[in-house]
Amino acid sequence: xxxxxxxxxxxxxxxxxxxxxxxxxxxxxxxxxxxxxxxxxxxxxxxxxxxxxxxxxxxxxxxxxxxxxxxxxxxxxxxxxxxxxxxxxxxxxxxxxxxxxxxxxxxxxxxxxxxxxxxxxxxxxxxxxxxxxxxxxxxxxxxxxxxxxxxxxxxxxxxxxxxxxxxxxxxxxxxxxxxxxxxxxxxxxxxxxxxxxxxxxxxxxxxxxxxxxxxxxxxxxxxxxxxxxxxxxxxxxxxxxxxxxxxxxxxxxxxxxxxxxxxxxxxxxxxxxxxxxxxxxxxxxxxxxxxxxxxxxxxxxxxxxxxxxxxxxxxxxxxxxxxxxxxxxxxxxxxxxxxxxxxxxxxxxxxxxxxxxxxxxxxxxxxxxxxxxxxxxxxxxxxxxxxxxxxxxxxxxx
Numbered sequence: 001x002x003x004x005x006x007x008x009x010x011x012x013x014x015x016x017x018x019x020x021x022x023x024x025x026x027x028x029x030x031x032x033x034x035x036x037x038x039x040x041x042x043x044x045x046x047x048x049x050x051x052x053x054x055x056x057x058x059x060x061x062x063x064x065x066x067x068x069x070x071x072x073x074x075x076x077x078x079x080x081x082x083x084x085x086x087x088x089x090x091x092x093x094x095x096x097x098x099x100x101x102x103x104x105x106x107x108x109x110x111x112x113x114x115x116x117x118x119x120x121x122x123x124x125x126x127x128x129x130x131x132x133x134x135x136x137x138x139x140x141x142x143x144x145x146x147x148x149x150x151x152x153x154x155x156x157x158x159x160x161x162x163x164x165x166x167x168x169x170x171x172x173x174x175x176x177x178x179x180x181x182x183x184x185x186x187x188x189x190x191x192x193x194x195x196x197x198x199x200x201x202x203x204x205x206x207x208x209x210x211x212x213x214x215x216x217x218x219x220x221x222x223x224x225x226x227x228x229x230x231x232x233x234x235x236x237x238x239x240x241x242x243x244x245x246x247x248x249x250x251x252x253x254x255x256x257x258x259x260x261x262x263x264x265x266x267x268x269x270x271x272x273x274x275x276x277x278x279x280x281x282x283x284x285x286x287x288x289x290x291x292x293x294x295x296x297x298x299x300x301x302x303x304x305x306x307x308x309x310x311x312x313x314x315x316x317x318x319x320x321x322x323x324x325x326x327x328x329x330x331x332x333x334x335x336x337x338x339x340x341x342x343x344x345x346x347x348x349x350x351x352x353x354x355x356x357x358x359x360x361x362x363x364x365x366x367x368x369x370x371x372x373x374x375x376x377x378x379x380x381x382x383x384x385x386x387x388x389x390x391x392x393x394x395x396x397x398x
């Protein structure tokens with residue numbers, strides 16, 4: 001019997017496990033991960049941005065955890081020798097109608113405690129990014145770049161050094177809550193535990209449903225983000241990170257330019273519906289999972305409201321010329337020939353029954369489980385803070 005079983009070996013699950021062992025060394029904690037290595041999915045396909053907390057509503061879980069998590073992450077990396085760079089970014093308004101939203105972001109950043117924010121004219125933007133275009137911008141000095149897979153691996157290493165158990169290559173098949181203990185069944189064994197912590201990312205809603213009798217009133221809708229890489233001889237077009245003003249109707253940040261910590265520059269991502277939860281390629285289709293998405297009442301409402309936006313994202317997915325045109329709004333010199341295929345990631349976006357795309361982190365609790373059911377970006381930046389938040393909820397029960 002183990003005190004706590006954490007399902008999911010991504011960055012949030014591992015951060016939670018590490019925080020638990022640091023705060024209560026005598027607690028027995030086991031992390032169960034279906035893949036043979038940690039950080040295989042959302043964490044391993046992350047763009048590697050250290051977010052500052054600019055975008056998030058003051059007082060929200062995203063804002064408080066991102067800002068606290070930002071400092072916790074940097075402290076951890078400094079102690080453990082994980083490389084990162086605080087290169088800063090600019091957020092650019094390219095059309096007059098975006099200026100009010102840009103001003104709102106500036107005010108929100110100040111409310112969230114960011115220092116050194118600076119409004120920029122086009123001339124000032126070009127001192128930082130010589131090839132950018134736009135009307136106005138914001139300079140955010142706290143933003144950085146990092147390899148989150150490397151961070152997650154270090155979390156796992158420290159967790160195991162503190163006596164935690166990491167079980168790789170085990171897929172959870174069932175959870176049966178009992179009066180005093182829950183039974184967790186995997187493809188390789190059966191475990192008894194006092195508490196289940198669900199950090200299963202793209203399958204967090206499925207695991208949550210196993211832990212309770214009542215229906216879970218949200219569904220994970222997978223959105224694939226596809227990237228291009230800028231060919232090496234044109235990387236000079238981007239010095240740091242360049243972001244557009246995000247559409248306030250969506251929990252996505254729009255196509256942008258990101259210099260990577262190991263070299264190279266990414267451009268993207270778009271946001272298209274993935275036809276399976278771990279569908280990293282256009283050809284990846286799981287008919288059962290796709291049916292579950294398409295028949296979810298909340299998704300149908302989202303599709304009804306935003307089908308034109310969705311079709312535009314899908315068009316960019318299949319048209320490199322259209323993707324290039326979107327990038328040219330920020331850097332007019334970028335050409336289709338400058339781009340080569342990059343990677344992709346799938347975002348686990350929670351959608352409620354009424355058609356709301358959850359913007360904030362969502363942690364659902366039952367008497368036998370704590371379910372982290374919506375932890376998209378900036379979850380990687382916030383991971384140690386989310387881990388501390390969840391671990392405090394766990395320790396309140398012991």
